[in-house]
Amino acid sequence: MTDTRPWWRGATIYQIYPRSFADANGDGIGDLAGITAHLDHVAGLGVEAVWLSPFFRSPMADFGYDVSDYCDVDPVFGTLADFDALVARAHALGLKVIVDQVWAHTSDQHPWFAESRASRDNPKADWYVWRDAKPEGSPPNNWQSVFGGPAWTWDARRGQYYMHNFLKEQPQVNGHHPDVQQAFLDIARFWLERGVDGFRLDAINFMMFDPDLRDNPPAPDDGKVRTRPFDFQLHVYNQSHDAIPGFLERIRALFDSYDARFTVAEVGGADSDREMKLFTAEGRRLNSAYGFDFLYAEALTPTVVAEAVAKWPEADGQGWPSWAFENHDAPRAISRWTAPEQAHAFARMKMLLLASLRGNIFLYYGEELGLTQVDVPFEQLQDPEAIANWPRTLSRDGARTPMPWAADAPGLGFSTATPWLPIGSDHAGLAVDRQERDPHALLHWTRDVLAFRKAHPALLTGDIRVVEAGEAMLVLERRGEGETLLCVFNLSPEPQRWAPADPDRWRPLRESATQGWHFDGYGALIAQSIGEAR
Known part of the structure; x- marks a missing residue:
């Protein structure tokens, strides 16, 4: 029987966090050449694609999610030539390449922002969100940043506040501005021309906001501990504007002008279910979307799975879901959902469950090994959110630690230098080379499960x-x-x-x-x- 489905429909996509996958130049930080050298491992799992978290030029205030040049590689990761070599090797192995695009904000070091903040009447003056202070000098409204504190920072050069939904080093773009939209479409074309097969659009529901800047209403008390001012509001006006789907249609039209390309949105927040469906509806917006049904779930229960599955029934005009149990923003599932003595059985069950879900599935690097969350001490934290909210928030660093390739090698084969984050104390026993020699290891089970999924259309698209x-x-x-x-x-x-x-x-x-x-x-x-x- 001929398989006529698009390559991405039902695909397994392997997420790589470049800083932590493999270091080829010995500076303790993973890079593109390191990824290229280990793509055989990824292809050997039986996945269809790799998704690379940001590797673009960046001051690294949020480790690449603050982009200062969307069309260049940060020197810590290599060069554009290194990226081209990665794409060529991936394609030779039958792997598609998906890259992150962060379009809700840029770095404050981006040339666009430097020009925008210089005056109120330059060509890019309105490419970001600037507003005057209230008469008494306070911010324009009550919006709060995800990472803590007001979503506004005063800039003396313009004599105005600028908006940022995340760090102050990540100024919010004015996604309503037609020139901003065109600039991002031009960036998309740059990467499509370099052979990229798809985009994962980061926090795309933050790209547009209420132009009237109305105050967000307070969130009702749900009994949960609130660690950030952001959690005290309903995010009615600072994100999720009705104009976003129209821009997504422009993205889709661009992608459809190329062959076999793929788009997936990350959508978080209390209204994520509605937004994911809206962003993927009617076959003319994005191909897929995924939220945080599992990523932030305190336990993996039948109810959690059943409720997530029920949100995506097969229906005319309905989008196609994607699922992840782990990623760079959530603690490792093995540590979240089970006790250490049950980790082996749980990991096998979890892998088979993920492969049984209708939609695309994402594997996070090391998930095929059963990597555990690393308890990174405060003095070694790198994650700005964890540092700001320590110890009341779960550190993202603990899920971003180096990939263990060789149990007996320095740095477990990740690097010959001191790694940028500490290695897990139990990760040597989970290293790739050790699991390769053990026929009962999770690595072999993962390959078997993914081959099984691929062999059964009922699992892929049924x-x-x-x-x-x-x-x-x-x-x-x-x-x-x-x-x-x-x-x-x-x-x-x-x-x-x-x-x-x-x-x-x-x-x-x-x-x-x-x-x-x-x-x-x-x-x-x-x-x-x-x-x-x-």
């Missing part, structure tokens, strides 16, 4: 139905192209028994920690309806 979501057991049915699969997961550490009403109908295809329909703690099984064998 319908999904929640059969059961109890306290411990989660049961999903996947159906497509003449195949029906029953996906059963014990999301508890205690043994469970679950069986379908007609157990003789089902033939187990993949299982972990099960004996028939008896499930050990974190056991999992995928069975196929007999008579539908492929």
